[in-house]
Amino acid sequence: xxxxxxxxxxxxxxxxxxxxxxxxxxxxxxxxxxxxxxxxxxxxxxxxxxxxxxxxxxxxxxxxxxxxxxxxxxxxxxxxxxxxxxxxxxxxxxxxxxxxxxxxxxxxxxxxxxxxxxxxxxxxxxxxxxxxxxxxxxxxxxxxxxxxxxxxxxxxxxxxxxxxxxxxxxxxxxxxxxxxxxxxxxxxxxxxxxxxxxxxxxxxxxxxxxxxxxxxxxxxxxxxxxxxxxxxxxxxxxxxxxxxxxxxxxxxxxxxxxxxxxxxxxxxxxxxxxxxxxxxxxxxxxxxxxxxxxxxxxxxxxxxxxxxxxxxxxxxxxxxxxxxxxxxxxxxxxxxxxxxxxxx
Numbered sequence: 001x002x003x004x005x006x007x008x009x010x011x012x013x014x015x016x017x018x019x020x021x022x023x024x025x026x027x028x029x030x031x032x033x034x035x036x037x038x039x040x041x042x043x044x045x046x047x048x049x050x051x052x053x054x055x056x057x058x059x060x061x062x063x064x065x066x067x068x069x070x071x072x073x074x075x076x077x078x079x080x081x082x083x084x085x086x087x088x089x090x091x092x093x094x095x096x097x098x099x100x101x102x103x104x105x106x107x108x109x110x111x112x113x114x115x116x117x118x119x120x121x122x123x124x125x126x127x128x129x130x131x132x133x134x135x136x137x138x139x140x141x142x143x144x145x146x147x148x149x150x151x152x153x154x155x156x157x158x159x160x161x162x163x164x165x166x167x168x169x170x171x172x173x174x175x176x177x178x179x180x181x182x183x184x185x186x187x188x189x190x191x192x193x194x195x196x197x198x199x200x201x202x203x204x205x206x207x208x209x210x211x212x213x214x215x216x217x218x219x220x221x222x223x224x225x226x227x228x229x230x231x232x233x234x235x236x237x238x239x240x241x242x243x244x245x246x247x248x249x250x251x252x253x254x255x256x257x258x259x260x261x262x263x264x265x266x267x268x269x270x271x272x273x274x275x276x277x278x279x280x281x282x283x284x285x286x287x288x289x290x291x292x293x294x295x296x297x298x299x300x301x302x303x304x305x306x307x308x309x310x311x312x313x314x315x316x317x318x319x320x321x322x323x324x325x326x327x328x329x330x331x332x333x334x335x336x337x338x339x340x341x342x343x344x
Contacts, residue, residue, distance in 0.1 A: 099111075099172060100306050100307060100309070100310065101307075101309035101310045101313065102309075104145075104146075104172060104310065105146070108146060108148075108151055109142075109146075109151050109152065109153055110138070110141065110142045110145060110146060110151060110152045110153070110172055110173065111152075111153045111155060111171045111172045111173075112138040112141075112152055112153070112154055112155065112171060112172065112173045112174065112175055113155045113156075113157040113161075113162065113165045113166070113170075113171045113173070113174035113175070113176050113300075114130065114134055114135060114138060114154050114155065114156060114157070114174075114175055114176055115132075115134065115156065115157070115176045115177055116130055116156035117156075118132070118177055118273075118274060118277065119132065119277030119280060119281060120132050120133060120273070120276060120277050120280060120334040120335060120336060121133050121134045121177050121273055121274075121277075121334075122134045122135050122156075122175075122176065122177070123277070130154055130156075132334065133195065133330055133331060133334045133336065134175040134176065134177065135154065136330050137175055137194055137299075137321075137327075137330070138152050138154060138173075138175050139152055140317075140321065140326070141173075141175075141299075141314065141317055141318075144313075144317040144320070144321075145313055145314070145317060155170075155171055157174065157176055159176075159177075162174050162176045162177075162178050162300065163178070163184060163187055163188055163300060166188050166300045166301065166302055167187050167188055167302075169302065172302075172310070173299050173300060173301055173314065174299070174300035175194075175299050175300075176300070177197075177271075177273065177274075177297060178190075178297065178298065178300050179197065179295045179296065179297060179298075180193065180296050180297075180298040187303070188300050188301065188302065188303060189300075189301040189302065189303050189307075189311055190298040190299065190300065190301065191298045191299035191301060191311070191314050191315050191318050192298065192315050192318045192319055192322070193296035193297060193298050194297060194298065194299065194318055194321075194322075194327055195273070195296075195297045195327070195331060195336065196294040196295070196296055196297070197271055197272055197273045197294070197295045197296075197297050198271075198272045198291040198292055198293050198294045198295060198337070199234050199237045199238070199269060199270070199271065199272065199291070199292040199293055199295075200269070200270070200271070200272035200275045200276075200287050200288060200290075200291055200292070200337065201226065201267045201268065201269045201275075201287065201288040202260075202267065202268050202270075202275045202278055202279060202285050202286070202287050202288070203260065203266060203267040203268070203285065203286070203288070204260070204284060204285060204286075223244055223245070223246065224245055224246065224266040224267070225245070225246045225247075225248050225264065225265040225266055226238055226242065226245045226246070226247055226248065226265060226266065226267050226268070226269050227247075227248045227249075227250050227255075227256040227259045227260065227265040227267070227268040227269070228247050228248070228249060228250070228256075228268075228269050228270070229249075229250060229251070229252070229253070229256070229270060230249040230250065230251055232270070233295075234269050234270055234271075235247065237269075237292050237293055238269045238292075241292055248264070248265050253268075253270065253274065253278065256268040256270070257278070257282070260285075267288070271295075272287070272291050272336075272337045273297075273336055273337075275287060276334075276335055276336050276337060280335060287337070291337055299314055299318070301314060
């Protein structure tokens with residue numbers, strides 16, 4: 001009997017130890033999940049704020065350079081801290097996974113973010129087919145890189161998501177009317193430019209005829225009302241070239257169109273590529289025959305040494321398409337304005 005009691009006590013002791021270990025495991029597992037959730041929320045919040053900060057093209061004109069630097073540094077350190085803590089606590093990954101070149105080659109398909117509402121860069125035909133200069137480029141890159149122009153999956157995105165889908169590793173590339181600049185290059189990489197966009201003005205044909213007869217850029221719109229997108233980089237450009245003009249802020253191109261139709265503005269200023277689509281859709285309008293400045297549109301690519309092969313192949317392909325005249329031919333085909341150096 002004593003032996004039996006001794007065995008029973010040993011069994012109970014071992015059971016208690018196992019229960020304690022299970023309890024500890026459950027406690028740490030639950031704490032682990034809490035840390036997972038916290039890190040996930042921090043990463044998503046910081047990524048959202050940083051991408052939104054960078055997507056706002058006119059930020060440099062809305063706040064001082066010193067304040068912009070402090071804000072960028074703040075979010076930059078927050079982003080770095082989040083990315084460092086994320087793999088430490090349970091290996092939480094960022095959403096999605098951008099494929100490296102060998103994976104894309106094995107997959108046999110290029111995943112590209114594009115616009116589907118921005119004529120003539122990327123838009124839908126009446127039957128719903130995606131078309132435009134950037135759609136042509138996406139398919140041509142698939143042909144150059146994978147040997148098949150149909151080996152591409154086109155993912156329509158909004159303006160706000162153009163950078164984040166690449167940064168968050170949801171697509172391989174983005175060809176979505178993105179201007180390459182230093183601020184954005186902190187988050188993503190850019191290819192060689194495939195088109196030099198700029199600022200243009202659109203107005204009713206009869207107004208454009210008047211502007212065509214005036215040689216000076218600053219005098220024709222003196223005192224006139226020019227509609228511009230709120231918070232856009234166009235504001236400073238128009239103020240520089242037309243200092244006496246009255247600027248009227250609008251929240252969308254459609255609102256600008258409504259102002260012009262109602263006679264509440266003489267012209268609308270915006271990206272030359274977008275206004276070209278405007279004129280194509282509304283023939284009663286025409287562009288002022290001068291493009292103000294240039295802004296390089298480029299393919300958005302992921303940062304990181306692991307994507308160096310992909311970036312190199314995209315740049316090689318674009319360089320070849322520039323050299324053989326394919327890009328220039330497609331630009332002319334879609335009726336886009338050409339920079340002075342390209343006009344022949």
